Amino acid sequence: MAKNSVPEHVAIVMDGNGRWASKRFLPRIAGHKQGVESLKRCAKACEVRGIRVLTVFAFSSENWQRPADEVSGLMDLFAMALGREVAQLHADGVQLRFIGERQGLSPRVLTGIEQAETTTAQNQRLVLNVCFNYGGRWDIVQAAAQLQAKNIPANEDNLSQAMALAHVPDPDLVVRTGAEQRISNFLLWQSAYSEFYFSDKLWPDFDETSLDLALSTYAQRQRRFGKTSHQLDAADSAHQVA
Numbered sequence: 334m335a336k337n338s339v340p341e342h343v344a345i346v347m348d349g350n351g352r353w354a355s356k357r358f359l360p361r362i363a364g365h366k367q368g369v370e371s372l373k374r375c376a377k378a379c380e381v382r383g384i385r386v387l388t389v390f391a392f393s394s395e396n397w398q399r400p401a402d403e404v405s406g407l408m409d410l411f412a413m414a415l416g417r418e419v420a421q422l423h424a425d426g427v428q429l430r431f432i433g434e435r436q437g438l439s440p441r442v443l444t445g446i447e448q449a450e451t452t453t454a455q456n457q458r459l460v461l462n463v464c465f466n467y468g469g470r471w472d473i474v475q476a477a478a479q480l481q482a483k484n485i486p487a488n489e490d491n492l493s494q495a496m497a498l499a500h501v502p503d504p505d506l507v508v509r510t511g512a513e514q515r516i517s518n519f520l521l522w523q524s525a526y527s528e529f530y531f532s533d534k535l536w537p538d539f540d541e542t543s544l545d546l547a548l549s550t551y552a553q554r555q556r557r558f559g560k561t562s563h564q565l566d567a568a569d570s571a572h573q574v575a
């Protein structure tokens with residue numbers, strides 16, 4: 334059986350920040366702060382390993398329902414992190430994209446998002462999609478609404494092109510940290526044929542070794558895309574002979 338090479342696109346549900354903080358008797362926001370550090374480390378590690386696209390779930394459409402102080406803390410952290418980290422990400426060749434509903438975000442956050450996207454637009458080493466005020470159902474609905482408004486027929490190709498992640502291929506590997514095993518309204522359309530990997534590590538503890546474990550597990554999977562193993566093995570043998 335042929336092994337997969339390094340995935341082109343890895344997507345991550347960064348779960349477990351709150352528990353990481355609680356274990357240390359710290360406020361939940363301290364866990365989110367550590368989560369930003371973990372994200373920087375992970376983006377760097379992805380670049381080094383030749384991954385071209387990293388998509389992370391930073392704030393879901395449903396996260397507004399959290400306690401008001403956590404929501405405002407996350408918004409502040411997000412705005413501050415944008416101000417502080419974009420220069421280094423730019424120097425590292427990272428193209429930042431923000432995926433999600435922009436209506437309802439504060440002017441400070443919106444300005445940060447727009448500046449980050451403009452500054453890094455030409456970078457090619459790694460595309461970092463930050464899903465913020467995002468939900469997979471929101472994306473499907475907004476794509477369908479775009480097609481309807483333009484009187485374009487709703488088929489798979491047209492919908493895919495109207496989705497918020499149309500600028501990148503679908504994720505090869507979806508990782509969720511924090512020992513939970515669910516999709517939580519992340520990339521519902523795009524993960525149709527993704528491999529899933531669940532890590533018990535809390536997101537702030539998810540380091541290079543954890544990433545490598547996810548990648549080596551992915552490398553052993555056979556992606557069948559609806560075909561049989563026999564068909565794929567036969568195609569591999571033909572490829573090796575040719």
Ligand code: FPP
Pocket residue numbers: 347348349350351352353365368369372390391392393396410411414415463511
């Ligand atoms: C889930 O952990 C994590 C979040 C809802 C927020 C993730 C945000 C970051 C890592 C910061 C991202 C910042 C930027 C600038 C992109 P949880 O709070 O649900 O953890 P728990 O399950 O342990 O409570």
